[in-house]
Amino acid sequence: MFPSSRERQILNPLTFLKCLSCSTINSRPFKEGDYVFGEVEEKCPKCGGDRMKIVGIYVKEPEQREKRQKQTF
Amino acid sequence: MGFSGGGAEVFARMQIAGQGDLLTSLLQLIWLLFLMLFILYPNFSQRLQLSYILKDLERKLYGLKRIREEVRSRTIETLRRYSEGNMDLERELDQILLSFAITPESMDPYGIVYKLEHIVNTWEDTFEESVKRLCPRADRERMKTLTNLVEVARGIDYLYRVVRHYYLLGKKTSNIYIVLQIQMLMPQLMEIAEAYRQACYAFMQGQPVGDGVGVLAAAKLVEGLEKRTYEVAKDTIVHELVMDGRRLFVLRAAGPGGAVGKPADGIIKIIENEGERVKAIVMIDAALKLEGEDTGKVVEGIGAAIGGIGVDKFKIEEIAKKYNIPLYAFVIYESIGEAITPMRESIAKAAEEVVERVKNIIRSKVEEGASVIIAGIGNTVGIGLS
Numbered sequence: 001m002f003p004s005s006r007e008r009q010i011l012n013p014l015t016f017l018k019c020l021s022c023s024t025i026n027s028r029p030f031k032e033g034d035y036v037f038g039e040v041e042e043k044c045p046k047c048g049g050d051r052m053k054i055v056g057i058y059v060k061e062p063e064q065r066e067k068r069q070k071q072t073f
Numbered sequence: 074m075g076f077s078g079g080g081a082e083v084f085a086r087m088q089i090a091g092q093g094d095l096l097t098s099l100l101q102l103i104w105l106l107f108l109m110l111f112i113l114y115p116n117f118s119q120r121l122q123l124s125y126i127l128k129d130l131e132r133k134l135y136g137l138k139r140i141r142e143e144v145r146s147r148t149i150e151t152l153r154r155y156s157e158g159n160m161d162l163e164r165e166l167d168q169i170l171l172s173f174a175i176t177p178e179s180m181d182p183y184g185i186v187y188k189l190e191h192i193v194n195t196w197e198d199t200f201e202e203s204v205k206r207l208c209p210r211a212d213r214e215r216m217k218t219l220t221n222l223v224e225v226a227r228g229i230d231y232l233y234r235v236v237r238h239y240y241l242l243g244k245k246t247s248n249i250y251i252v253l254q255i256q257m258l259m260p261q262l263m264e265i266a267e268a269y270r271q272a273c274y275a276f277m278q279g280q281p282v283g284d285g286v287g288v289l290a291a292a293k294l295v296e297g298l299e300k301r302t303y304e305v306a307k308d309t310i311v312h313e314l315v316m317d318g319r320r321l322f323v324l325r326a327a328g329p330g331g332a333v334g335k336p337a338d339g340i341i342k343i344i345e346n347e348g349e350r351v352k353a354i355v356m357i358d359a360a361l362k363l364e365g366e367d368t369g370k371v372v373e374g375i376g377a378a379i380g381g382i383g384v385d386k387f388k389i390e391e392i393a394k395k396y397n398i399p400l401y402a403f404v405i406y407e408s409i410g411e412a413i414t415p416m417r418e419s420i421a422k423a424a425e426e427v428v429e430r431v432k433n434i435i436r437s438k439v440e441e442g443a444s445v446i447i448a449g450i451g452n453t454v455g456i457g458l459s
Contacts, residue, residue, distance in 0.1 A: 011271055013280055013415045032278045035329035037292060037457040057281050057455055058421040 016056040017042065021049030030057055123249045126256050130240050133259050134233075140266045141233040144273045145170075148226040151277045152219065155208035162207065169203050169223055170230045190384045200224070215279075217308070217330030218454055222276040225413070229269040236262060268410035275415045276331060281455035283411040283420050287357040287378075288456050290403075290424040291325040291449025294431060296459040305342050309334035310458070316432075318441035320350070328453030336379065336448050337388035343446055344392050352443040354393055355401045355434060357427055358450040359420075362406035369419030370406040371426050373434075378402035379450050401434055403427050 014027045015034045024046045034040070038054045110117055149162050156162060174196040177188035204220045205211075211219055236255060243252030275282050281289070300314035305324065312323040322343045326334030344351050356378040362368065377389045377400055393400050405423045431447060439445045 009267075009271075010274055011415045030278070030280060035279065035455045035457045036281060036289065037296070037459045038329065056421055058416045058418050061418045 011059045013057050013059045015054055016058075017052040018055045019044035019047060019049050020051040020053055022047040025055065026052075119249055120247070123243075123247060123252065126249065126252045127240070127244055130236075130243075130252060130256055130259070133263060134236055134240055136263065137233050137236055137266050140270045141229050144226050144229045144270060147273050147277060148222055151222060152204075152207055155211035155215065155219065157209060160207065165203075165207055166223070166226070169200070169207075170227050172200070172203075186384055186387045189382065193382060193384065214328075214330030217332045218276055218279050221331035221452070221454060222273065225269055225272045225276055229266060229273075232262060232266060232269070264410060268413050271410070271414035275413070276454060279329065279331070279455050281416045281421075282413055282452055283407045283416050284359050284413060284451045285416065285453060285456050286359050286405045286407075286420050286424050286427075287449040287451040288325045288328065288453050289416075289421065289449070289451075290357045290405075290427040290431070291323050291447060292456060292459040293424055293428050294447065294449075295321075295323050302458065306335040306338035308332040309336060309339040311339060311343065317436060319435055319439050320347075320444040321435070322347075322351075322444065322446045323449070324446060325449040326451075326453045327458070329455055329457040331452050331454035333381075333450075333452055335385070336450055337385035337392075340389055340446055340448060341392050344396055344398070347444050349396070350444040351396065351398055351446060352439045353399050353401060353435070354389070354446045354448065355403070355431055356389075356448045356450060357403045357431065358405075359407050359412055360404035361412075362408060366406050367419070368407050368411055368417060369423040371423050371430065372404050372406065373430065374402045374404065376400055376402050378404055379448075399438070401438070403430060 013030045015030045016025055016027045017040065018025050020039075022044060024044060026045060034054055034057060036054055036057055040052050040054065041050055042052045043050055044052065145166070149166060152162055152166065174192055177185055177192060179185055200223070201216070201220050204223050205216055208216065208219055236259075239251055239255040242248070243255070272282065274280075295312045295314060298314050298316070300312040300323075302310055302312050304327070305311040308327050310325060310327045312321075314321050314323070324336060324339045324343070326332045326336075340354065358378040358380065360372070360378070362370070377386045377393070379386050379389065389400070392398075405420060405427065407417075407420055411417060411420065435445055435447075
């Protein structure tokens with residue numbers, strides 16, 4: 001009935017794209033075929049440019065966890 | 074309510090129930106029987122403990138089996154996308170999962186590294202060939218990532234079979250010490266199993282994993298710079314460029330398919346070509362952190378920063394000693410789980426920090442006009458050429 005804890009824990013990374021026209025960095029959920037330093041044809045939400053370069057693919061970490069870790073030993 | 078019959082007298086005489094009621098008498102009788110059980114059957118407590126441990130192990134083994142089945146079905150599903158329709162993938166995959174490599178005899182250890190290298194190379198080639206046969210429609214990059222995916226499936230399959238072996242062996246022989254050892258290891262083993270599960274999804278889609286941070290740092294070091302790129306060893310490329318008056322040879326595995334390349338062979342080839350001009354080797358790799366340490370922490374040290382079975386490490390140390398070249402190392406801390414699962418933000422950010430620190434070490438340790446080798450070690454899945 002409820003999703004198991006394992007099903008909830010699949011890590012979904014974000015793809016960070018840099019517009020080749022205005023250098024703005026945007027992110028979106030990872031899509032199969034994305035790879036770091038690859039170029040994709042996608043529209044920049046800021047300037048409308050249609051070429052973007054992937055500058056990073058990683059899982060965003062919640063800041064709270066970081067703070068909690070610092071409080072311990 | 075007190076006893077008035079003969080039973081109460083018997084109890085009173087035996088000093089068992091005293092003047093208590095029926096419930097007390099019964100409880101005391103049960104307690105006495107329980108005590109007798111322990112005295113007459115000394116292994117009873119151990120048997121009891123064994124059954125508890127076996128129950129606990131059984132529950133965890135089911136969990137492990139579920140993960141193994143999940144990884145196996147996802148692997149088959151992915152392989153099917155690149156295979157021909159008439160192939161019995163399940164049977165073929167099972168054959169690959171059960172395949173093995175026999176390590177060389179170590180009674181006489183002389184030359185064992187090169188024997189081991191030969192066996193591992195043959196094993197890797199055979200493994201790749203098997204996956205290629207299953208997925209003829211996959212391109213070269215995809216093939217490498219699929220090989221990694223099958224390796225993940227093989228890893229979790231082996232883990233499950235080993236745990237099952239100890240569980241069944243312990244149960245069959247009623248040996249508490251066998252099951253106790255595997256029970257103590259189970260938390261770590263379950264963590265590794267969960268990492269395999271996550272890794273399966275990462276390799277299915279070609280996402281960068283934590284282990285690729287060394288490669289990512291090497292790629293970022295040369296990003297946007299004028300360079301000459303060529304293959305130096307199997308699945309291994311080198312970017313040759315000039316930075317601050319020093320000649321840099323930035324070596325890494327070729328991506329974006331999942332590969333680790335042959336960094337030692339690449340380094341040897343560069344040193345043999347450049348000779349005495351190489352004044353330093355800087356290696357960047359992910360390293361296992363201790364509990365309590367922060368993921369993505371960058372630490373500097375000395376030596377060959379490379380994992381694996383030791384062949385590459387041995388060869389790099391050997392050539393560095395021969396030419397008297399210092400080995401500098403940068404490692405990025407992460408857990409075993411983080412190394413094979415999608416890259417975390419802190420690890421990705423650490424790559425940028427490493428780039429700056431590598432530049433600093435080159436400026437301080439290598440004089441202008443000299444050459445330096447920078448080797449980014451790790452799996453290149455999801456990391457293309459910069």
